[in-house]
Amino acid sequence: MTKDACKKIVLDIIADIAPDEDLSNIKPDVRLRDQMQLDSMDFLDIVMELRKQHGIEVPEADYIHLASLDSCAEYLTPKFEALGK
Amino acid sequence: MSFTPARIVITGIGLTAPNGNSLPEFRQNLLNGVAGVEPFDVRYMGRLIAGVCHFDPLRYQTRKGLRVGTRAGSISIYCAQEALKDSGLAFDTVPKDRVGIYIGCTEHGNVETENEIYAISKFNYDTKYWSHYHNPRTVANNPAGEISLALGITGPAYTIGAACAAGNMGLIHAAQMLRLGEVDIAFCGGVSESIHTFGIFAGFKSQGALATHEDPKKASRPFDKGRNGIVVSEGGCVYTLERLEDARARGAKIYGEIGGYCVNSDASDYVLPNPGRQAECVRKALVNAKLTAADIHIVNTHATATPQGDIQECEAIRAVFGTGCPDTSINNTKSYIGHCMGAAGALELAGNLPSFDDLIVHPTINVDDLDPACAIDGLVLNTPKKVAKVDNILNNSFGMLGINSTLIVKRFVA
Numbered sequence: 001m002t003k004d005a006c007k008k009i010v011l012d013i014i015a016d017i018a019p020d021e022d023l024s025n026i027k028p029d030v031r032l033r034d035q036m037q038l039d040s041m042d043f044l045d046i047v048m049e050l051r052k053q054h055g056i057e058v059p060e061a062d063y064i065h066l067a068s069l070d071s072c073a074e075y076l077t078p079k080f081e082a083l084g085k
Numbered sequence: 086m087s088f089t090p091a092r093i094v095i096t097g098i099g100l101t102a103p104n105g106n107s108l109p110e111f112r113q114n115l116l117n118g119v120a121g122v123e124p125f126d127v128r129y130m131g132r133l134i135a136g137v138c139h140f141d142p143l144r145y146q147t148r149k150g151l152r153v154g155t156r157a158g159s160i161s162i163y164c165a166q167e168a169l170k171d172s173g174l175a176f177d178t179v180p181k182d183r184v185g186i187y188i189g190c191t192e193h194g195n196v197e198t199e200n201e202i203y204a205i206s207k208f209n210y211d212t213k214y215w216s217h218y219h220n221p222r223t224v225a226n227n228p229a230g231e232i233s234l235a236l237g238i239t240g241p242a243y244t245i246g247a248a249c250a251a252g253n254m255g256l257i258h259a260a261q262m263l264r265l266g267e268v269d270i271a272f273c274g275g276v277s278e279s280i281h282t283f284g285i286f287a288g289f290k291s292q293g294a295l296a297t298h299e300d301p302k303k304a305s306r307p308f309d310k311g312r313n314g315i316v317v318s319e320g321g322c323v324y325t326l327e328r329l330e331d332a333r334a335r336g337a338k339i340y341g342e343i344g345g346y347c348v349n350s351d352a353s354d355y356v357l358p359n360p361g362r363q364a365e366c367v368r369k370a371l372v373n374a375k376l377t378a379a380d381i382h383i384v385n386t387h388a389t390a391t392p393q394g395d396i397q398e399c400e401a402i403r404a405v406f407g408t409g410c411p412d413t414s415i416n417n418t419k420s421y422i423g424h425c426m427g428a429a430g431a432l433e434l435a436g437n438l439p440s441f442d443d444l445i446v447h448p449t450i451n452v453d454d455l456d457p458a459c460a461i462d463g464l465v466l467n468t469p470k471k472v473a474k475v476d477n478i479l480n481n482s483f484g485m486l487g488i489n490s491t492l493i494v495k496r497f498v499a
Binding site (some may be wrong): 016017018019020037041044045048051052 | 148149152213218
């Protein structure tokens with residue numbers, strides 16, 4: 001699993017969660033919340049979809065790592081790799 | 086001490102029914118005999134029939150709004166926005182804390198609960214996969230709350246649980262709140278998302294009360310000998326109600342005036358209706374409206390096409406209207422759209438309000454062989470009837486646990 005592949009997975013989840021948003025110009029190093037309308041329930045959606053679709057658990061204390069695409073990739077890529085993905 | 090209640094008028098109507106997504110379309114289909122029942126797949130039960138609404142939810146909601154909210158919320162938002170548009174209110178100048186939302190529901194939350202249980206069944210019933218949206222989607226005030234969010238209304242917004250009497254109850258409660266001075270404008274009526282829960286179909290089937298017919302459009306047949314139960318439908322109808330002085334001050338179009346009403350309870354059975362209490366409800370509504378039975382020109386029945394329920398309502402109507410009301414026509418709207426549950430009373434009233442202007446009574450369709458036990462005077466069957474006068478419309482809606490509601494709307498006369 002490359003970090004770019006990980007970002008693609010997160011973006012696909014966000015596309016379902018925020019279907020009205022234009023995701024073509026999302027800056028990976030900027031907080032997602034600063035670039036689109038995402039509230040706390042939406043972040044819980046990301047956590048839920050990672051759990052449902054990929055079997056990845058994100059403990060509440062680690063939610064901070066889902067702030068931007070870059071931080072998502074840093075945090076999630078090892079988890080995907082640990083699952084042999 | 087005497088109390089003269091304020092006159093309350095209807096100034097806007099927004100609706101979605103299985104055979105129309107606006108009042109003109111709905112009315113035209115009622116006059117043309119166009120039913121709106123179709124094949125419908127139900128989880129665990131396969132292909133059944135239902136009344137399905139085909140409004141465009143994206144007219145007033147974002148795709149995210151649709152994903153987060155409920156079907157009942159979508160129906161509510163569509164109807165409320167249409168009612169607002171129809172009312173001609175300059176809503177940006179309206180103090181939003183003086184607006185109330187009162188939405189009747191037969192039930193709420195079953196759809197989302199069934200969906201979530203089905204979803205976690207794919208994960209061996211592990212509840213960590215249960216949606217964090219479950220609670221906001223299933224709270225009983227959800228449909229009213231979604232209108233509040235959509236329109237930025239900060240006044241009271243809640244639902245009224247009254248089984249299938251709920252549509253009338255929305256209007257009645259709104260009129261009461263306007264008269265108390267609690268609000269200046271009310272969005273009120275009823276909604277139902279019921280077709281998206283298998284439970285209501287399965288429940289009626291177990292009760293022997295779910296309609297079947299090879300032609301879905303002929304399945305809902307109140308008063309016909311061959312009737313065999315209820316067609317479950319979704320739908321919604323939201324009205325704007327105002328005090329007359331406010332409506333006149335802004336030159337609003339007025340559909341009619343709340344004439345009188347009654348809500349009572351059978352206190353006799355969980356599901357079986359009580360004709361004595363139904364008749365009492367109608368009589369009390371007449372007293373409340375200061376009218377006699379002969380003053381009513383249209384009675385819109387609740388009849389759902391169950392073998393026993395229709396007979397019992399006819400018994401109640403016969404007891405009140407008898408043979409001494411030659412100018413009273415009696416019809417039924419469920420024969421077109423099935424039973425829209427919490428929306429039924431509000432929708433069925435709306436379908437009849439244009440009679441004030443066109444003096445036509447829409448018929449009960451699908452009556453090929455009238456049940457003699459339902460042969461009450463004044464029934465309008467299968468073809469519309471032109472009448473000389475429509476000044477008062479009486480709308481019946483009854484529900485389980487024995488709740489009855491009768492609402493009378495009068496022609497508006499300044």
